[in-house]
Each structure stands twice: as C-alpha cells, then as structure tokens.
Amino acid sequence: MTDARAPAPAPRRPNAILRRRRRELALGAALLAALAALPWFISDVYTQNLLILVLLYAGLSQAWNVLGGYCGQVSLGHALYFGLGGYTSTMLLLDLGLPPVFGMVAGGLVGGVGALLVGWPCFRLSGHYYAVATVVVGEIGYLLFINWDFVGGASGLTVPIAGRSWLYLQFGVSKLPWIYVTLGFAAAAWTVAYLVEGSRWGYSWRAVKDDVTAARSLAVRVFPSKMAAAAISGFLTGVGGAIYAQYVGYIDPDSILAGSFSILIALPAVLGGVGTLWGPLLGSAVLIPVSELSRSYLGSSGSGVDLMIYGGLIVAVSLARPAGLVSLFGTRGLAGGRGRG
Amino acid sequence: MAELLEVRELSKRFGGVQANSDISFDVRAGEILGLIGPNGAGKTSLFNAISGEVAPDRGEIRLDGRRISGLGPVAASRAGIARTFQVVRSFDSMTVLENVMVGAFTRAGAARDAMRRAEAVIDTAGLSARIDAPAVSLTPPEKRRLEIARALATEPRVLLLDEMLTGLTPAEARNGVQLVRDLRDRGITIVMVEHVMEVLLPLIDRAVVLNLGRVLTTGLPAEVVRDPEVIRAYLGDRYAQA
Structure with missing residues (x-):
C-alpha cells in the first residue's frame, strides 16, 4: 500500500483544520488576555462572584465536554468526581496540613481514578443505559459520603483558616485572586480540550461518538478511548471540586456531591454546544448569570420562578439552536466544524 | 499467484x-x-x-x-484488512479530511503525519475537491468514496x-x-x-x-x-x- 501515498499532493496552503486550529488558539489567547484584564474594571463583590462562578463552571463543563461532548459518553454523575476532588483536598488539608495547591492535584487524581472505576463497568453499556448508570453511581457516592463519619458524614467539613496565602488559596475577604484561580482553571481545561481535540485521542473519541462499528473497523480501540476520556474528564472535574471547596470554605454531601451538580456541570456544554471548544464557556457565560440574577431578583424562596426562567431558557435554546449557542456564530472556526456537534 | x-x-x-x-x-x-x-x-x-x-x-x-x-x-x-459497509457509515460530525484521518492514525502517530497520509488517499479516491466538506453534505457516491479513502488510510x-x-x-x-x-x-x-x-x-x-x-x-x-x-x-x- 505504499504506492497509495505517492505521489505526494502538490504543496498547498495550510488545510482547513490547521487554519481553524490557529484561529482558535489566537481567539483563546485574546480572550484570556481580556479576561485577565477584566477584574480591573470590576469592583463590586457581587459581579466578582458572578465572574468566578462563570469561570469555574466553564472549566468544569469543559471537563465534562471531554467525555460527554467529544467522546459522546453522556455522564450525569460528574458530581461524584467534583465531590471526590473537594473532599480529597479538604481532608488532606485537615489531616495532613497539605496546602490545597497540592491538594488540588491530589483531588484531580482521585477524581480521575474515580472516573476510571466508574467507567470500567459502565462503558460496557451504551447510550441511555450508560447515562442512567452514571446517575445511579453518583447517588451511591452521595449516600456513602453522608454515612461516612471519617469525612464528616452529613455535617460536612470546614476548611480551617490559614491566613492569606496563595499556597492555601485563602485571600481574606478579597475575591480578586479567586478570579485568577478560576480563570487559570478554565484556561487549563480549555487548553487540555484544545490539545486532545487535535490529537489521535480526539479523533478516536469523535469516531466512537459518531459510529462505533466504523471506528472499530479503522482500528480505534473503543474501550481504552472511553477510559482515556473519562480519566482526563474526571481529573479536571476533581481539580474543579478542590477549587470550589476552598472557595466556599465548607463542604458537605449536599453542597458538593448532590445530583444537581451533575446537571449544572453538564448544562453549560449542552447549551453552548457539545463537543466544541467554545460551547462550555459560552454556555456558562449565559447560564450562570441568568441563574444568579433570576434568583436574586425573583427570590428563590418557594416561588420557583427563577427555575422556570432557567428551564425555559434551556428549552428555548434547544428548540432554536439544537447544535448549541456556538452555532449562532456561524463560522466554522468557532463551531469547530462540527455541524451536528 | x-x-x-x-x-x-x-x-x-x-x-x-x-x-x-x-x-x-x-x-x-x-x-x-x-x-x-x-x-x-x-x-x-x-x-x-x-x-x-x-x-x-x-x-x-x-x-x-x-x-x-x-x-x-x-x-x-x-x-x-480494511472494509466498507453496505449501508455507509460515515462520521457525520466530521469533515472528509477528519474522517479519513481517523483511519490514517492506524499507521501514523502524529496528527500532521496522519493529515498528510489522509490527504494523499483522499486524492487517490478522487475526493480532493470535497476534502473540507462535512461528511453529512456528501452525495451517496461521494460517501462511498469517503469510505474507500478511510479504508485506504489504514494501508x-x-x-x-x-x-x-x-x-x-x-x-x-x-x-x-x-x-x-x-x-x-x-x-x-x-x-x-x-x-x-x-x-x-x-x-x-x-x-x-x-x-x-x-x-x-x-x-x-x-x-x-x-x-x-x-x-x-x-x-x-x-x-x-x-
């Protein structure tokens, strides 16, 4: 078959894939610079908090996107890896005095291993059966932690005060450093997605998502591909959980392992565009402010109007833009060339 | 023989x-x-x-x-061994080149290498004019050629x-x-x-x-x-x- 490669095609301009990737990298760098400058113009704590949450969920949702978007394995149990990351870093800080900057990495590793352990049995299921299994596994994790006294049971864990320190991710009342912590997290998650998208893994994942039989016939190893996506996704989600735990200063199963987190992590990517580089950030930038604003203006006590607006928005977007918000921008650069992504 | x-x-x-x-x-x-x-x-x-x-x-x-x-x-x-399918199985969220690259990764480690090999077999299969088209947009005979190009990419x-x-x-x-x-x-x-x-x-x-x-x-x-x-x-x- 060596003949099929020759003659080499005549030299031509960089192909569409390379051009698109260059464009996306440039856009990413520009956006990172803009977001890094943004805190200079935001002084009120409410808006700062909003920005922190947008960035945190952009990163978490990008982590979810690696497995649920690119690889097409819709997980509704990511709260488990999120919680594992938060509990790991907090326990390491409480029991061993390990600073959360390192605990974050440990939390990521535990999250990644957790995702592998869940993936081992669950990836034998496909489609909806896989999604349902992840819901169940997430609930099991939640119940285990509620009844596990070693990690505080239902009463949870409080992060001890350690003074102002980047090592301990504690900054007194100042929210400014948190913007940079979460920006770093979101940028790291984006970079990972960017790198794997252009690699052999990225192609394998998308092939697995589109047609497993055809993928196998081209020597794509389906199960290892899914496991690799799960490990990366679980790691990043665990890191996000550790950051979240330090940010809020207190965790219990309801505040970090509840099934609602699994939905919150998946939704920005789904709304913004699954399997695209920009979907998670775009979805988060729309969803989080809508959710926070409707809650603060309409009140969350009993009326539930905020949730109706939130749900209505999701329905509206999925009806009008089934491929997600990224498709609004039309350019194949932003949509990542995935029409049905 | x-x-x-x-x-x-x-x-x-x-x-x-x-x-x-x-x-x-x-x-x-x-x-x-x-x-x-x-x-x-x-x-x-x-x-x-x-x-x-x-x-x-x-x-x-x-x-x-x-x-x-x-x-x-x-x-x-x-x-x-490479094959095509009776009912065409293209990767519909990808372009022609991306489809074929999946096959090319069988023999190539780096993405650039896979891309180069994929471009060559797309040429062989007579699909060069559609190399950046989304697979969903291909006509039935073009889809057959896409499957052949993808199979060829595995050498x-x-x-x-x-x-x-x-x-x-x-x-x-x-x-x-x-x-x-x-x-x-x-x-x-x-x-x-x-x-x-x-x-x-x-x-x-x-x-x-x-x-x-x-x-x-x-x-x-x-x-x-x-x-x-x-x-x-x-x-x-x-x-x-x-």
Whole structure:
C-alpha cells in the first residue's frame, strides 16, 4: 500500500483544520488576555462572584465536554468526581496540613481514578443505559459520603483558616485572586480540550461518538478511548471540586456531591454546544448569570420562578439552536466544524 | 499467484440462522475476487467475520499464514484488512479530511503525519475537491468514496468492498469500477460483494458463489454464470433445465 501515498499532493496552503486550529488558539489567547484584564474594571463583590462562578463552571463543563461532548459518553454523575476532588483536598488539608495547591492535584487524581472505576463497568453499556448508570453511581457516592463519619458524614467539613496565602488559596475577604484561580482553571481545561481535540485521542473519541462499528473497523480501540476520556474528564472535574471547596470554605454531601451538580456541570456544554471548544464557556457565560440574577431578583424562596426562567431558557435554546449557542456564530472556526456537534 | 487470505471451514450461526457453514476459499495476492450470491447467501456475514466484527463459531481465517479470525476488528485492521459497509457509515460530525484521518492514525502517530497520509488517499479516491466538506453534505457516491479513502488510510493489504456500486447511476458505477481497478493496480487485493452482475462480472478475476450459507462454486466469472447450480440458485429449477 505504499504506492497509495505517492505521489505526494502538490504543496498547498495550510488545510482547513490547521487554519481553524490557529484561529482558535489566537481567539483563546485574546480572550484570556481580556479576561485577565477584566477584574480591573470590576469592583463590586457581587459581579466578582458572578465572574468566578462563570469561570469555574466553564472549566468544569469543559471537563465534562471531554467525555460527554467529544467522546459522546453522556455522564450525569460528574458530581461524584467534583465531590471526590473537594473532599480529597479538604481532608488532606485537615489531616495532613497539605496546602490545597497540592491538594488540588491530589483531588484531580482521585477524581480521575474515580472516573476510571466508574467507567470500567459502565462503558460496557451504551447510550441511555450508560447515562442512567452514571446517575445511579453518583447517588451511591452521595449516600456513602453522608454515612461516612471519617469525612464528616452529613455535617460536612470546614476548611480551617490559614491566613492569606496563595499556597492555601485563602485571600481574606478579597475575591480578586479567586478570579485568577478560576480563570487559570478554565484556561487549563480549555487548553487540555484544545490539545486532545487535535490529537489521535480526539479523533478516536469523535469516531466512537459518531459510529462505533466504523471506528472499530479503522482500528480505534473503543474501550481504552472511553477510559482515556473519562480519566482526563474526571481529573479536571476533581481539580474543579478542590477549587470550589476552598472557595466556599465548607463542604458537605449536599453542597458538593448532590445530583444537581451533575446537571449544572453538564448544562453549560449542552447549551453552548457539545463537543466544541467554545460551547462550555459560552454556555456558562449565559447560564450562570441568568441563574444568579433570576434568583436574586425573583427570590428563590418557594416561588420557583427563577427555575422556570432557567428551564425555559434551556428549552428555548434547544428548540432554536439544537447544535448549541456556538452555532449562532456561524463560522466554522468557532463551531469547530462540527455541524451536528 | 500466492494465497494472501485463506478462509477455512468457516461456520457462523446467528440464533436459528446458519449464516455461514463450512466456507472455504482463497484470495490470491493482487486479484479482484467477487463474492456473489442471492440475498441471504451469507455474503455480508462472511465480510463481518473476515473484518473481525464477529467471531466465527468454527473455522479459521488467515492473512499471510497468520490467523486473524476471532481477534476482533482492531487486530484485523492492524494486520491489513480494511472494509466498507453496505449501508455507509460515515462520521457525520466530521469533515472528509477528519474522517479519513481517523483511519490514517492506524499507521501514523502524529496528527500532521496522519493529515498528510489522509490527504494523499483522499486524492487517490478522487475526493480532493470535497476534502473540507462535512461528511453529512456528501452525495451517496461521494460517501462511498469517503469510505474507500478511510479504508485506504489504514494501508490495507486486502480491501473488502460491500456493495459499493449498489444504488449508483450507471455513470457513477463506471467511475466506481475504474476506482477499483486503480486500487488493484496499486497492489491492493480486493474482495467485493455486489448485486449488480453486469458491472461485476467484467471487473473480477474470479468469483466465489455463495448460496444459503455455503460455497456453491468457485471459478472464473464466465464459468460460474453458466453453472447450472448457480442458475438454479438465482432463478429457480425451471431455468436450470433450459
């Protein structure tokens, strides 16, 4: 078959894939610079908090996107890896005095291993059966932690005060450093997605998502591909959980392992565009402010109007833009060339 | 010519259906072999066994003397078997180039290398004009070419074509025939399943005729079409007497 490669095609301009990737990298760098400058113009704590949450969920949702978007394995149990990351870093800080900057990495590793352990049995299921299994596994994790006294049971864990320190991710009342912590997290998650998208893994994942039989016939190893996506996704989600735990200063199963987190992590990517580089950030930038604003203006006590607006928005977007918000921008650069992504 | 692919006493049952029973034949290096037979003869099932998608119940398939049966599609692909599907299976969220790159990663480690190899085989398959088009936007004959390009990207020794000419207009079918000849000239051994006899017979070197899961006869295309057994299988007893 060596003949099929020759003659080499005549030299031509960089192909569409390379051009698109260059464009996306440039856009990413520009956006990172803009977001890094943004805190200079935001002084009120409410808006700062909003920005922190947008960035945190952009990163978490990008982590979810690696497995649920690119690889097409819709997980509704990511709260488990999120919680594992938060509990790991907090326990390491409480029991061993390990600073959360390192605990974050440990939390990521535990999250990644957790995702592998869940993936081992669950990836034998496909489609909806896989999604349902992840819901169940997430609930099991939640119940285990509620009844596990070693990690505080239902009463949870409080992060001890350690003074102002980047090592301990504690900054007194100042929210400014948190913007940079979460920006770093979101940028790291984006970079990972960017790198794997252009690699052999990225192609394998998308092939697995589109047609497993055809993928196998081209020597794509389906199960290892899914496991690799799960490990990366679980790691990043665990890191996000550790950051979240330090940010809020207190965790219990309801505040970090509840099934609602699994939905919150998946939704920005789904709304913004699954399997695209920009979907998670775009979805988060729309969803989080809508959710926070409707809650603060309409009140969350009993009326539930905020949730109706939130749900209505999701329905509206999925009806009008089934491929997600990224498709609004039309350019194949932003949509990542995935029409049905 | 040497035997490149050997199928030996292969049997496969799906529930109550004996899809293949005791199938034996050889594919010689560099030939175009046609697998023909009426519907339900077991042609696609045999393809699935050779490409590793299903494991045979009994029997063996060897490529260049080494057993590939029962090792799965990944091992078969790595050994040098590639296939297209009766119902086209393109990766619809990807462009043509991205589709073919999935196949090219079989032999390439780096993305740039896979891209270069993919561009070359897309050229071979005559799809260069559509290289950046989303796979969903291709016409049916273009999709067939996409599948062939993707298969070529794995650098196969044996290419299995499952009804690649079915559903094409006569002009498209002629282009397809020319492509198959070109591939053979590049040293790829071809096994094809086809319903369109008048297109297939002049193209193939030898034919293996299947009926009801068994090999009815093997031989030159001109011989097998005169074989009374073959005529009976296709048209019924009355015509075989005539």
